[in-house]
Amino acid sequence: MKTAKYSRYSNACRQQGAALFISLMFLIILTLIGISAANVGIMQERMAGNVRETNEAFQEAEATLREIEAEVQAFVDGTGGSALGTVPTWSEAMSTLVIDRNNCTLSDADPGDLPWQTAPDSGFEFAVYKATGGIGSGGLPFGSSCSPLVGAGAVPTTEFDNVHIVVARAQGPAGVGEEIVQSIFSW
Numbered sequence: 001m002k003t004a005k006y007s008r009y010s011n012a013c014r015q016q017g018a019a020l021f022i023s024l025m026f027l028i029i030l031t032l033i034g035i036s037a038a039n040v041g042i043m044q045e046r047m048a049g050n051v052r053e054t055n056e057a058f059q060e061a062e063a064t065l066r067e068i069e070a071e072v073q074a075f076v077d078g079t080g081g082s083a084l085g086t087v088p089t090w091s092e093a094m095s096t097l098v099i100d101r102n103n104c105t106l107s108d109a110d111p112g113d114l115p116w117q118t119a120p121d122s123g124f125e126f127a128v129y130k131a132t133g134g135i136g137s138g139g140l141p142f143g144s145s146c147s148p149l150v151g152a153g154a155v156p157t158t159e160f161d162n163v164h165i166v167v168a169r170a171q172g173p174a175g176v177g178e179e180i181v182q183s184i185f186s187w
């Protein structure tokens with residue numbers, strides 16, 4: 001009997017902590033996996049917050065765009081639109097923003113150069129341009145992608161009064177996600 005106890009004690013001395021070492025390695029690996037998962041979760045939460053901020057800014061810019069479109073329509077119809085102030089023409093935009101007359105997207109223009117005004121209801125910024133077209137100095141009709149001719153073969157005799165380029169910009173609540181939206185508004 002004594003030899004059996006001595007044999008177990010002898011085996012335990014020969015292991016020299018191998019089980020402890022393996023257990024500690026598994027514990028370290030599981031800790032690293034846990035830390036990595038926590039970091040991924042935090043990063044996804046930040047990304048979701050930025051998407052939310054950007055979506056809110058887009059919705060605010062869209063609301064401002066619709067508000068100013070209603071102001072433009074009231075201005076042209078003579079029933080209001082006092083919030084617009086002076087509306088520059090597309091030819092003025094081409095000279096001040098140094099853009100091509102056919103570029104209605106204003107993609108070449110620096111947003112800082114636009115004549116931003118503050119919308120009365122939403123409080124966000126907007127800019128409006130009257131898209132001009134009509135009879136040129138040579139007696140020929142002209143238009144652009146901003147203000148096309150009235151119809152196939154039609155020759156306009158006056159400038160188009162109801163085509164405007166409306167741009168609105170808004171920023172998310174925490175200053176993240178500036179959005180600029182635009183419409184070529186005609187009715």
